[in-house]
Amino acid sequence: MSPLPPIVECRLCPRRCKLAENERGDCRVRVNLDGELRTLVYGKPCALHIDPVEKKPLFHFLPGSSIFSIATAGCNLHCLFCQNWNISQSDPEETRNESFPPEHIVDAALKNRCPSIAYTYTEPVIYYEYTYDTCLQAHQKGLRNVLVTAWYIEEEPATEMAKVVDAANVDIKSFDDRFYRELCGGSLRPVLRATEILSKAGVLVEITNLIVPTKNDDPGVICELCAWVHDHLGAETPIHFTRFHPDYRLTGIPSTPAKTLLMAAETAHIQGLHHVYVGNLPEGGNEDTFCSKCGKKLIARRGFRVNENRLVAGRCPDCLQPLHGIWK
Amino acid sequence: MSTVASRRGFLGKLLTAFLAICSSGIVISKTKENMPEETTSHPARYFSRGDYLAG
Numbered sequence: 001m002s003p004l005p006p007i008v009e010c011r012l013c014p015r016r017c018k019l020a021e022n023e024r025g026d027c028r029v030r031v032n033l034d035g036e037l038r039t040l041v042y043g044k045p046c047a048l049h050i051d052p053v054e055k056k057p058l059f060h061f062l063p064g065s066s067i068f069s070i071a072t073a074g075c076n077l078h079c080l081f082c083q084n085w086n087i088s089q090s091d092p093e094e095t096r097n098e099s100f101p102p103e104h105i106v107d108a109a110l111k112n113r114c115p116s117i118a119y120t121y122t123e124p125v126i127y128y129e130y131t132y133d134t135c136l137q138a139h140q141k142g143l144r145n146v147l148v149t150a151w152y153i154e155e156e157p158a159t160e161m162a163k164v165v166d167a168a169n170v171d172i173k174s175f176d177d178r179f180y181r182e183l184c185g186g187s188l189r190p191v192l193r194a195t196e197i198l199s200k201a202g203v204l205v206e207i208t209n210l211i212v213p214t215k216n217d218d219p220g221v222i223c224e225l226c227a228w229v230h231d232h233l234g235a236e237t238p239i240h241f242t243r244f245h246p247d248y249r250l251t252g253i254p255s256t257p258a259k260t261l262l263m264a265a266e267t268a269h270i271q272g273l274h275h276v277y278v279g280n281l282p283e284g285g286n287e288d289t290f291c292s293k294c295g296k297k298l299i300a301r302r303g304f305r306v307n308e309n310r311l312v313a314g315r316c317p318d319c320l321q322p323l324h325g326i327w328k
Numbered sequence: 329m330s331t332v333a334s335r336r337g338f339l340g341k342l343l344t345a346f347l348a349i350c351s352s353g354i355v356i357s358k359t360k361e362n363m364p365e366e367t368t369s370h371p372a373r374y375f376s377r378g379d380y381l382a383g
Contacts, residue, residue: 006377006378007377007378008375008377009377010374010375011374011376012372035377037375038372040368042369128372129372
């Protein structure tokens with residue numbers, strides 16, 4: 001009698017899915033085949049697009065540039081308010097996928113004059129091998145790499161990925177572990193640990209916090225988040241508070257009021273963060289970058305457009321203070 | 329009346345879906361396709377084998 005194929009434990013993310021033969025992980029894209037863990041989405045993006053880098057959002061990274069953006073199906077979180085749920089909560093067989101190996105992604109980025117590639121829309125953690133190999137090839141061709149991620153990942157793969165990534169927007173969904181468990185199917189602590197790994201490795205980290213009314217808009221929790229960013233990532237770390245709009249399974253909650261977002265921004269300033277942004281507000285006005293020393297406006301934005309950039313070699317032209325970020 | 333109303337509802341949903349896709353920046357949209365025989369795989373990293381209980 002032949003022995004049963006072994007159970008495989010995926011050690012990519014904190015879920016640590018234990019998979020029997022032919023079973024897929026919670027992310028839908030990693031599978032046990034003959035006792036080997038395999039990925040079903042390598043080189044098979046379901047989304048390819050050229051975006052302004054401000055859309056990620058990244059405000060301290062090559063402002064005004066275009067970024068070649070890719071995603072595959074699947075995600076290891078299941079946020080009830082996901083805005084890309086039609087691909088993030090799908091099997092790879094349910095999306096229309098292109099065949100785009102890493103070298104083709106790099107060629108396409110170069111051809112379209114994009115200085116960087118974003119691994120985005122769904123969750124680059126779950127298409128880890130595809131992201132990693134594309135990052136390596138992108139660096140060889142002088143391109144930069146950006147993660148847009150919830151960064152729910154184990155320490156070892158996070159450390160390895162940090163070596164090939166230049167910038168990341170990490171979506172910290174709340175500083176309340178209960179929010180993670182009940183609305184996202186994850187947990188907070190691994191996200192914080194992995195985000196520190198990125199920061200310590202020298203990756204430019206920007207934080208996004210999407211505020212859902214009644215769910216994660218408690219001023220005390222927002223204050224805790226800002227204090228953590230200040231103490232563990234630094235006062236220069238940009239933070240974006242973005243507006244929820246009803247989507248997926250959270251359609252009964254209205255969009256975030258402007259006053260809530262402005263309260264969060266004020267809290268961040270009080271906690272000592274220098275670069276605080278409010279996104280998705282129709283009236284705009286909270287998307288400009290100021291010098292953290294003299295307070296003068298350095299970059300003026302409206303939506304995803306940069307209207308003015310006064311930086312000179314990454315410094316304030318008035319007081320010569322360097323601005324935290326990647327500028328050329 | 330009901331036909332007009334339902335048509336408006338349908339068009340509204342269509343417009344909403346179109347705007348959602350545009351605003352998300354996704355150019356290749358999801359289509360339902362069952363093609364397991366075409367599914368190929370690639371070796372993944374970060375796993376171990378053992379006598380675990382599946383689930």
